[in-house]
Amino acid sequence: MENFDGIKNYEKLEALLLKCSFNELSEQEREKAKQWAGSKENFESLRKLLLDGKKVLQREEALVPSTEIFENLSSEFSLRNQSSKRINISLNTLAKYPIPLYQVGIAAMIFFVFFFFLNDDNSVQKDLAPEIVIKTDTVFQLTKQIDTVYLEREVVVEKPVYFTQNEEEEEMQSDGFAEKFEKDPFLDFQAKKDFNNETVGITMEEDSTFMEFQTKGI
Amino acid sequence: MKRWLGKNYRKKSDESLMELLKKGDKSSFEELYHRYSKRLLFYFYKMLWQDEPKSQDFLQEIFIKIIEKPDSFQKGKKFSTWIFSVAHNMCKNEYRRKINRNEIALETDHEKLWYDSEWQFDFEQKLFEKQFNLALEKLNENQKAVFIFRYKENLSIQEIAEILDCSEGTVKSRLYYASRKLAELLKNFSPVN
Numbered sequence: 001m002e003n004f005d006g007i008k009n010y011e012k013l014e015a016l017l018l019k020c021s022f023n024e025l026s027e028q029e030r031e032k033a034k035q036w037a038g039s040k041e042n043f044e045s046l047r048k049l050l051l052d053g054k055k056v057l058q059r060e061e062a063l064v065p066s067t068e069i070f071e072n073l074s075s076e077f078s079l080r081n082q083s084s085k086r087i088n089i090s091l092n093t094l095a096k097y098p099i100p101l102y103q104v105g106i107a108a109m110i111f112f113v114f115f116f117f118l119n120d121d122n123s124v125q126k127d128l129a130p131e132i133v134i135k136t137d138t139v140f141q142l143t144k145q146i147d148t149v150y151l152e153r154e155v156v157v158e159k160p161v162y163f164t165q166n167e168e169e170e171e172m173q174s175d176g177f178a179e180k181f182e183k184d185p186f187l188d189f190q191a192k193k194d195f196n197n198e199t200v201g202i203t204m205e206e207d208s209t210f211m212e213f214q215t216k217g218i
Numbered sequence: 219m220k221r222w223l224g225k226n227y228r229k230k231s232d233e234s235l236m237e238l239l240k241k242g243d244k245s246s247f248e249e250l251y252h253r254y255s256k257r258l259l260f261y262f263y264k265m266l267w268q269d270e271p272k273s274q275d276f277l278q279e280i281f282i283k284i285i286e287k288p289d290s291f292q293k294g295k296k297f298s299t300w301i302f303s304v305a306h307n308m309c310k311n312e313y314r315r316k317i318n319r320n321e322i323a324l325e326t327d328h329e330k331l332w333y334d335s336e337w338q339f340d341f342e343q344k345l346f347e348k349q350f351n352l353a354l355e356k357l358n359e360n361q362k363a364v365f366i367f368r369y370k371e372n373l374s375i376q377e378i379a380e381i382l383d384c385s386e387g388t389v390k391s392r393l394y395y396a397s398r399k400l401a402e403l404l405k406n407f408s409p410v411n
Contacts, residue, residue, distance in 0.1 A: 003394070006394055007387075007390050007391045007394045008387075008390070010375075010390040010391075010393055010394050011375065011390070014393075042398075042401070045401040045402070045404075045405050046397055046398070046401045048401070048404070049397060049400050049401040049404055050369070050397065052346060052350065052404075053350055053365075053369060053400065054369045056346070056347050056350045056351070057366070057369050057370040058370070059347075063256070063259050063260055063263055063270070063273075064256070064259075065255040065256060065259050065274065065277055066274050069255075069274060069277060069278045069281075070248075070251060070255070072278065073247075073251065073278065073281050073282070073285065074244070074247075074248065076282065076285055077244055077247050077285050078244065080242075080285055080286070081242035081244070
């Protein structure tokens with residue numbers, strides 16, 4: 001069963017556990033101890049655990065970090081910080097380097113002489129006068145050109161073909177007849193009639209133009 | 219000179235040593251190592267199934283992390299809390315790795331020793347130590363961590379909560395159940411006089 005009171009007041013319970021045994025507690029403390037630990041037996045076993053367990057944990061001295069680890073880490077640290085250290089050393093040596101006073105004086109004089117010679121009034125005025133500088137830049141413009149491209153196109157011309165059984169009707173297979181047929185579609189009615197009369201050997205049903213008219217109901 | 223410096227470093231706080239370490243100060247690193255190496259090694263040892271070579275490896279690894287990324291320690295934080303939270307996360311990863319590989323045995327050889335009747339009734343201090351360590355191994359990762367932080371490192375509930383990144387209530391609950399479990403496992407030993 002969950003003892004929420006014990007959990008909530010763990011620090012207080014811990015203080016009682018480390019203070020004294022159950023019998024040595026005051027009446028009020030005993031009540032609280034019972035409430036938080038669950039029972040007198042629980043309180044005693046918890047007390048024993050904390051006292052002895054703490055001692056065991058504090059006593060563990062046998063474990064010692066390996067000396068190799070420290071050496072490795074030290075060299076690793078030196079390696080990592082070598083570059084920054086080098087800069088520090090050079091800056092430090094520069095700062096601490098002893099220079100005679102007369103050398104500093106000569107250096108300062110040379111600096112001032114150069115300063116006055118190089119920065120005379122004219123040059124200062126010249127520097128202050130505004131100058132107009134004309135700049136010419138080359139600008140590349142992109143131009144688009146449209147070309148005509150000629151493409152080959154295939155034109156398919158349909159021409160009706162008629163088969164004849166009769167040599168006499170060979171005429172009907174000729175291109176001339178086909179042209180006539182295109183101009184006058186009613187010609188095929190005549191041709192069908194002739195076919196029905198077994199005078200012409202044309203299969204009109206196979207003719208696409210005929211079929212087309214047939215579907216249109218002409 | 220070095221001696222004087224050494225004394226000076228000993229007076230510095232962990233946090234100021236860490237700031238010096240960030241600047242590449244080797245002595246501050248050495249001082250931090252001497253302050254924390256043993257404590258961390260013990261923590262790793264207890265958390266990693268009392269495996270000493272592994273604990274030594276983990277100790278090296280955590281200090282390598284400090285050398286490589288000292289900036290991960292943020293100014294204003296307590297160093298001890300930070301370093302133990304890094305150590306705890308390393309242990310957590312190791313637990314996860316072991317669970318994934320099914321390397322954590324539910325019943326170890328230690329458990330067989332635990333039920334040895336001779337050991338149960340012949341109580342001595344040394345034996346108690348052994349049994350206590352075995353019982354500690356039976357706690358789950360979080361319970362073990364809070365118990366060590368509280369009774370070995372003497373950290374406050376608040377500090378433990380910060381290290382484990384959980385609420386103070388959770389820490390109290392874990393402490394309560396860890397103590398109850400350990401007390402139950404060790405109840406066969408004679409009480410404290």
